[in-house]
Amino acid sequence: MLLNIQKKLIVFAMYFVAFTSYAQQITVSETAGINSFPLLANGQKATIIYDPNDSKVVATASRLFAEDLHLITPTALGNVQTNQPYKVIIGTLGKSKLIDQLVKTGKIQTSGIKDQWETFQISVVENLSADTKKALVIAGSDPRGTAFGVFELSRLMGVHPLYWWADVPVKKHLALHISGSYTSNTPSVKYRGIFLNDEDWGLQPWAAKTFEPETGDIGPKTYARIFELLLRLKGNLIWPAMHPSTKAFYSYPGNKQVAEEYAIIVGSSHAEPMLRNNVGEWNKKNMGDFNYITNKDNVFKYWEDRVKESSSNDAIYTLGMRGIHDSGIEGVKSNKEAIPLVERIIQDQRGLLAKYINKDVTKVPQAFTAYKEVLDIYDAGLKIPDDVTLVWPDDNYGYIHRLNNEKEAARPGRSGVYYHASYWGRPHDYLWLSSTHPALIREEMMKAYTNESNKLWVLNVGDIKPLEYNTQLFMDMAYRAEPFKDPAYVQTHLSDWLGGIFGKNRSKVLGDILWEYYRLAFERRPEFMGWSQTEPTTQTTYTSYNHFYFGDEAQRRIDAYNQLEKTVKALRTEIMPDQADAFYQLVYYPVIGASQMNKKFLYRDKAWLYAKQNRSSAKDYAALSQQAYETILAETNYYNTKLANGKWNQMMSAAPRDLPVFKAPVIASIISTSKGSWDVIPEGWARTDSAVNTDLTSKLQLPAFNKAVPSRYFIDIFLSEDKELSWTASVKAKWIKLSETAGTLKPETGKRESRIWVEIDWNAAPSQTTFESAIEFKADGKKKSIAVKALNDQTLARSGTFAESNELISIFASNFSNKANEWILTPGLGHTGASLTSSVSASFASNPASAPVVEYEFYNSTSAPAEVAVFTLPTHPLNNNFSMSYGISVDGSEIKVVDFKTQNRSNEWKQNVLSNTAVRKIKTNTLTPGKHSLKIYAVDPGVILDRIVIDLGATVKSYGVIPETKTSNK
DSSP states (O other), rough: OOOHHHTTTTTOOOOOOOOOOETEEEEEEOOOOOOOOEEEEEEEEEEEEETTSSSSHHHHHHHHHHHHHHHHHOOOGOOOEEEEEEEEEEEEETTTTHHHHHHHHHSSSTTTTTTTTTTTEEEEEEEEEETTEEEEEESSSSSSHHHHHHHHHHHHOOOOTTTTTTTOOOOOSSSEEESSSEEOOOSSSSEEEEESSSGTTTTTHHHHHHHTTTSSSSSHHHHHHHHHHHHHTOOEEOOOOOSSTTTOOOGSSHHHHHHHTOEEEOOOOOOOOOGGHHHHHHOHHHHOOTHHHHHHHHHHHHHHHHHEEEEEEETTTEEEOOTTTTTOOOOSSSSHHHHHHHHHHHHHHHHHHHTTTSSGGGGGGEEOOTTTTTHHHHTTTOOOOTTTTEEEEEESSSSOOOOOHHHHHOOOOOOOEEEESOOSSSSOBBOOOOOOOOHHHHHHHHHHHHTTSEEEEEEEETTTTTTTHHHHHHHHHHHHOOOGGGGTHHHHHHHHHHHHHHHHHHHHHHHHHHHHHHHHHHHSSSSGGOOOOTTOOOOOOOOOOSSSTTTHHHHHHHHHHHHHHHHHHHHHHHHHHGGGHHHIIIIIIIEEEEEEEEHHHHHHHHHHHHHHHHHHHHHHHHHHHHHHHHHHHHHHHHHHHHGGGTTTTTOOOOSSSGGGGOOOOOOOOOOOSSSSSSSEEEEEEEOOOHHHOOTTTTTTEOOOOOOBBBEEEEEEEEESOOOOOEEEEEEESEEEEEEEEEEEOOOSSSSHHHHHEEEOOTTTSSSSEEEEEEEEEEEEEEEEEEEEEOOOGGGOOOTTTOOOOEEEEEETTOOEEETTEEEEEEEOOOSSSSSEOSSSSSOOSSSSSOOOEEEEEEEOOOOOEEEEEEOOOOOSSSSTTTOOEEEEEEEOOOEEEEEOOOOTTTTTHHHHHHHHOEEEEEEEEEEEEEEEEEEEEEETTTTEEEEEEESSOOOOSSOOOOOBBBBOOO
């Protein structure tokens, strides 16, 4: 029987090679094992066969599998002999005669995948027939399941899903043996895909000018590569590119054909009902207004034509109506007016689906995306047919607006999520680099999964590059959500992903690099560093980072980026040549780009601030700012012209939409008004007027030291005139320790100033509670004194708790004294390395006093009323039954319930998403010195506590995280 069927099959003879890897029960090895299948051994190769009457995607997957094996096979192997007794058989249950025959004769058991969605099994069959000693069988429950099985084997052989899209090298091998068997589970999310969006500055010009000039656009050749990537990531859905720069997907017949060849489901975004791209396809001049009230016939025919054209495609139809290109629906003035109109539109659209696709319209996949004002219309009472999938959007910045309530969760059509990892719009775009923290993606999408919003997940990937990792993460989570239930797994996933590309020996160091890269971006995305906004567009201004306190908050950020740069530059010289292009794309360019964007603005700030303090180093920082800008341009030019021999030319733009943040820095004129040659400024002294320099006798002092809270502070000594001079520093008490006591300042870049760090030797300090002394600087015949004050209050020195330091107490939410189980510790999420989340699955009492509580102990030394600021992540209510409330109580006082729910696109929301922070503050009565207790009550689910700051009268401000004032007995 095998021979008869084989004559009707398309046959590929291939080179099979691989490395040892594991996928549950499957082992891929260079060496033979017991009962292993020799894909390549002793100069002979196996043969792969499939039924040409199977789905087109099976032929596509088999062809790509052949190409994968060719990539793996060393050219030195030459023309090996076809090893006819060994065959690879690929096929789909019910579609492949050979697979069905194997089932019928009992050679394979497929009960684990039969009638399942997109599942597959891989098994080795012994003595299949007289001429087939062994067969490796890849069987799918449906065509995509078959393709997933093929690409799973490719992955195990060493062909990374991003081998083409990120130039990940494929290691060569001489032999390949496969042992064991494997049956996949049904994917966690049924429809899993990406949305190509805002493609104007990368994907479209690259496709049009570099990869597919024959089309001059994103056409079938480009989509073939995109669809291949989707299959390798075990995805199945595309929302095609739709900006004015790109012709609509159905404009090119080849696009539709290639979607069929790759079995990719075609959908469309929230702004494109019925697979129509309104921006490119609706011609107002010829067709009239896109208004269903005044121009129904033309709009209806417009949709009807597309339904007929797409009827042979596997598709999901977006229902409803909005205006042209992401605007509100035309012809109505209120939600009340919109509801009956949208309900009539949906009824008419479903009529088209019933007429041209399936009389039982409930069998046609349909989605309704409640995006922007559409969510308001829905919440106002819009009725959506129960079989239609509701798609919940995020707020464009990674925080899901809302999810199912109990009634919505029970709908047959269920629900899903549309999520952004790239965005164009207000308050500011982030189109340039990948900057959404993996821990946030995991938190929000697993919240959706727990909520059963898991039928359809779509990720807005912009241009695909440079969002390679976030795309992989999203698709891996959608395919197999189970391991991501553990919050700590996402960091492991990142390290393992990098180790799979650059070697296990580099997985940790590279994982740490990108984790820190994402942490810094979470505090402020690179594109937000100009403190500008868009729609309307505003010019850049000075950042809110403090250059004079908290150890120089701005410099600490620069130092963090400097360390990243140092590490990636060293690694770049060590990376194997064949890994160099992948390393540049996935690690080097994002890190360098983000670092230089931060330096461009933070050095510009220093130039401005230091010039006002008459520091001659201001011109050095101005030069560094300009240099950062030029570095971004140079690296982007390398990306486009040199990387992978020009493969990615036009893919990377250093200035998407040419917004002000991407322009060269504007440096204010630097004019010195100093009457001296040098000066010193201690930490905490932020004056930027000429009095700072003209009055060398004014008394300056450092922030007060506190034995309970280990700290150090800095003093800057600097030139005000470009002349060389030597300086000395002496202490008036032996308990004051200086990092330097003498030096020379020179009128050269980097030598015009010095930073001296001051600490206290508490073993040598006086025993009294408070004491003070001074540090004296001398140079050029003048001297200046800095006062040093210290607090040695033993009642504050309680290890493991928190104490006041300079009228501030800073507590990270994860460092609690006690907590209820409903407060869940989430490592990696937030600004401080971990956070606490009020459970989204728990039922909370309506009375705040009965709500789950987390408690923090702290000590203060100042007798004063306090302002308690609680910082959370700017999440949204779990559904329309909840808000974003929590209760606060100090020392058992009345619980004050606060709510940080924001209205969409309000000014507060804009600032929240720019900083990834929401804050609420309460006032207390006077706190007497001593021990106190702060309790926070979980009133609503999904509140993510990040940190707490208790202010007893401090006047200093910070943008980022104030270092914890945690006590120590040392």
